[in-house]
Amino acid sequence: MGNSVLDGRVSAVSGDAIITKFYTSAAWIEGRAEQQLEEIAGWTGVQKIAAFPDLHPGKFGPVGCAVLADHIFPQLIGNDIGCGMSLFQLDLPVRKLKLEKALRRMRVLGEPASEDQRWRLEEIGLPTDLFATSLGTVGGGNHFCEVQTLAEADDSTGLYTSCLYLLVHSGSRGFGNAVLEVVPQGSYAGLQEDSDAAQIYLKDHDKAVRWARLNRQVIAERAAEALRADLMLLVDAPHNLLVQHGDRWLHRKGAAVAEQGFVPLAGSRASASYLMFPIGHVDALRSLAHGAGRRYDRSSMHGRVRAKKSDLEAMQRNTFGGRILCEDRNLLIEEAPLAYKSARSVAEDLDRTGAAHSVAEFHPLLTFKKTRDGRRS
Numbered sequence: 001m002g003n004s005v006l007d008g009r010v011s012a013v014s015g016d017a018i019i020t021k022f023y024t025s026a027a028w029i030e031g032r033a034e035q036q037l038e039e040i041a042g043w044t045g046v047q048k049i050a051a052f053p054d055l056h057p058g059k060f061g062p063v064g065c066a067v068l069a070d071h072i073f074p075q076l077i078g079n080d081i082g083c084g085m086s087l088f089q090l091d092l093p094v095r096k097l098k099l100e101k102a103l104r105r106m107r108v109l110g111e112p113a114s115e116d117q118r119w120r121l122e123e124i125g126l127p128t129d130l131f132a133t134s135l136g137t138v139g140g141g142n143h144f145c146e147v148q149t150l151a152e153a154d155d156s157t158g159l160y161t162s163c164l165y166l167l168v169h170s171g172s173r174g175f176g177n178a179v180l181e182v183v184p185q186g187s188y189a190g191l192q193e194d195s196d197a198a199q200i201y202l203k204d205h206d207k208a209v210r211w212a213r214l215n216r217q218v219i220a221e222r223a224a225e226a227l228r229a230d231l232m233l234l235v236d237a238p239h240n241l242l243v244q245h246g247d248r249w250l251h252r253k254g255a256a257v258a259e260q261g262f263v264p265l266a267g268s269r270a271s272a273s274y275l276m277f278p279i280g281h282v283d284a285l286r287s288l289a290h291g292a293g294r295r296y297d298r299s300s301m302h303g304r305v306r307a308k309k310s311d312l313e314a315m316q317r318n319t320f321g322g323r324i325l326c327e328d329r330n331l332l333i334e335e336a337p338l339a340y341k342s343a344r345s346v347a348e349d350l351d352r353t354g355a356a357h358s359v360a361e362f363h364p365l366l367t368f369k370k371t372r373d374g375r376r377s
Contacts, residue, residue, distance in 0.1 A: 017041035020283040022353040023053035028295055028341050033062040044190045045071035047248065050285040052255060053349040054293025054341065060188070063254035063294075066287035068245060071190030072198050074205075076251040077242050079180045081205055082212025083143075083171025084238030085256065085264040085290060087275070088220050090164040092229035094149055097164060102147065102366055103323050105226040109138055109145055110371030113222060120218065124210050131211065134173040136218035138368065140331060142294075143170045145223050145368045148273065149320075153360035157262070157275065159234075165362060166231060167264060167273060168219050169291075171240065172212040179204040193249070202242070209241050223368070237263050239290040255287040262359065265350075266291040267343035269335065269367040270318040274347045275360035284355050292343040298334040305336050318364055326369035335369065 019037055023029060033055045040046055040061050048068040055064035060075035067076055113136035118128035120135065138145055146167045153159040172179075182204075184197050191198035213236055224231040239256040242249055256263045258278035265274040271292070278288050296304060305311065307329070315332050316324045326332045350356045 017046045017049055019049045019051060021051045022284060022355045023349045024352055027053045027349055029055055030057055032057040036062040040067060045069045048285060050283060050287055052289035053346040054289040054291055056294045061253060064289060065253060066255040066285040067251040068248055068285055070248050072249050073190055073251060074180060074183045074201055075188045076253050077240055078253060079177040080171035080240055081176035081179055082209035082238055083240040084236060085266060086168045086216040086220060086236045087234045087264045088166040088231040089234055090166055090224060090229040090231050092164050092227055093162055094164055099323060102227055103325060106223060106325055106366060106368050107371050108226050109222060109368050112137060120214055124214055126207055126211060131173060131175045135215055136222050138170050138219060139173050140370060142335060145219055146364050147366040148362040149365050151361040151363050157359050159360055166220055166223055168216045169266060170216055170219055172208040175211050176208045179208050205242055209238060235262050250285060252287055254290055256290040258288040259286050263288045265289055265343060265347055268292060268337040268340040269324050269364055270337040271343055273362045274343060274358045276350060276356040277359045278356045279354055281354050288356055289346050289350060292340040292346055294339055295341045296339050301334045301336060301339050304338060305333055307333055320363040322365040324367045327372040328370045331370055
């Protein structure tokens with residue numbers, strides 16, 4: 001393998017594939033994640049890989065990369081097909097938000113939507129019984145719905161610090177998992193586009209992407225209703241999906257679509273999030289980091305943070321004066337801020353390597369994760 005370094009960006013040739021790393025030597029990248037990059041580069045038909053500073057090990061390959069290949073690899077997308085981030089602007093001024101009252105009202109997100117959502121599915125061409133009871137629910141893991149304040153922004157964004165914002169991170173819930181579970185044995189070696197298995201997967205994949213986008217919209221609408229506010233979508237950026245790229249296939253696993261202007265880059269529940277403007281570097285494969293990325297896996301977090309009652313209570317507040325609504329003890333520990341890298345460092349590495357630059361910084365004010373009675377994905 002040969003390496004060349006240009007302005008902090010590393011391009012490496014592994015087998016027949018070119019791996020471009022959009023992070024510097026200062027980035028926290030686990031060795032196993034880079035090993036997974038090398039393994040993927042050796043798969044049949046893989047030609048290019050873009051790896052971002054939120055890179056961390058995953059089940060079938062690293063999270064935080066985009067992979068261009070002439071075969072289809074369902075496992076690279078994973079089971080949460082269509083997962084992504086949606087950023088909304090609320091018409092509720094910061095000065096009018098009553099935090100404790102908002103905290104109580106946001107508990108509604110831990111329950112299934114009371115309104116019949118089947119018409120929403122029909123509206124986007126999906127069967128009305130397609131996981132309808134899960135629509136509008138956040139799920140578990142690293143998913144969240146967060147009310148944010150805008151700390152600063154470039155004039156080019158048109159955003160105002162007087163307004164509140166809503167960042168929603170969720171996906172296709174049980175639907176995406178159902179799609180991956182029925183992929184025939186042997187498909188993980190790579191599917192030809194014209195095969196029956198590929199055509200079935202692509203059809204179901206596209207449905208899951210549409211379902212996930214609608215799910216984020218419904219979650220946001222429920223949150224806005226709880227806050228007695230109206231909302232406006234600023235950007236929706238999925239980061240687990242497959243798209244055709246010429247005569248090849250672009251797989252994104254934890255790599256946000258960077259073709260529609262701005263891209264949200266989420267921090268932890270106790271750190272800033274950013275809005276990035278992609279510079280359009282050709283080797284980035286029209287993709288970008290979607291968040292801080294995990295530093296430690298979920299199981300190891302149970303030995304890394306103290307879990308006394310006072311510690312758990314402290315985890316439900318952040319340094320910005322914000323609150324975290326998460327009544328699942330294990331989830332609170334597994335998603336502790338220590339589990340994540342620095343989102344600021346990720347944003348800075350994207351700038352240093354010519355992938356994107358930050359145009360806005362947001363601070364978490366109210367983060368919904370899970371109530372005691374909520375269902376976990």
